[in-house]
Amino acid sequence: MRIVALLVAAAALVFAGCAAQPIQNVERSPIIPPPGKTVNMQQVTTAIMRAGTRLGWQMQPQGQGRLRGRLALREHVAVVDIEHTTKSYSIKYRESTNLDAKDGMIHRNYNGWIQNLDKNIRAELTLL
Numbered sequence: 001m002r003i004v005a006l007l008v009a010a011a012a013l014v015f016a017g018c019a020a021q022p023i024q025n026v027e028r029s030p031i032i033p034p035p036g037k038t039v040n041m042q043q044v045t046t047a048i049m050r051a052g053t054r055l056g057w058q059m060q061p062q063g064q065g066r067l068r069g070r071l072a073l074r075e076h077v078a079v080v081d082i083e084h085t086t087k088s089y090s091i092k093y094r095e096s097t098n099l100d101a102k103d104g105m106i107h108r109n110y111n112g113w114i115q116n117l118d119k120n121i122r123a124e125l126t127l128l
Contacts, residue, residue: 020105026091026118031084031125039128041065044084047128051120052082055113068094071113078110080117091118 033039041064048067049059057069059082067082069091077097083090091114099107 019108020100020102021108021111023093023101023104023106024111024114025093026089026114028088028090029118029122030088031086033128034126037128039086039125041084041086043128044086044089044125047124048082048084048089048121051124052117055116055120057117069117076107076109078113080114089121091121 031039031044045061045065045067049061052059052067052069055071056073057071060068060070062068062081065084067084069080069082071078075098078099079094079096081092081094083092093101093106093110095101096106096110099110101107101110
């Protein structure tokens with residue numbers, strides 16, 4: 001009986017770990033250049049593209065201040081739209097495959113990928 005209880009508890013933990021979470025977007029994250037410096041649109045675009053590419057995202061320009069990022073890992077695909085000015089940037093969910101996206105919820109791995117992308121973008125922007 002004790003083994004059955006342990007197996008049930010272990011299964012519950014596994015399923016809880018794979019639970020869907022609300023889709024995280026990054027909204028108007030500020031771009032703060034080093035003191036005494038200004039940045040232009042091309043520098044910001046390049047920094048964002050570099051940050052995504054280093055994490056395995058395919059980054060495609062979509063016009064002035066707009067990029068599309070696509071990350072494909074095994075059978076999972078995430079696509080985001082990234083908009084920016086010289087003052088801020090946003091990362092917004094566009095679509096996905098095999099990430100169980102439904103009603104504003106998505107597999108928890110997606111949010112981790114977005115957090116890593118955001119962190120890398122911030123790091124690249126500090127190098128401008």
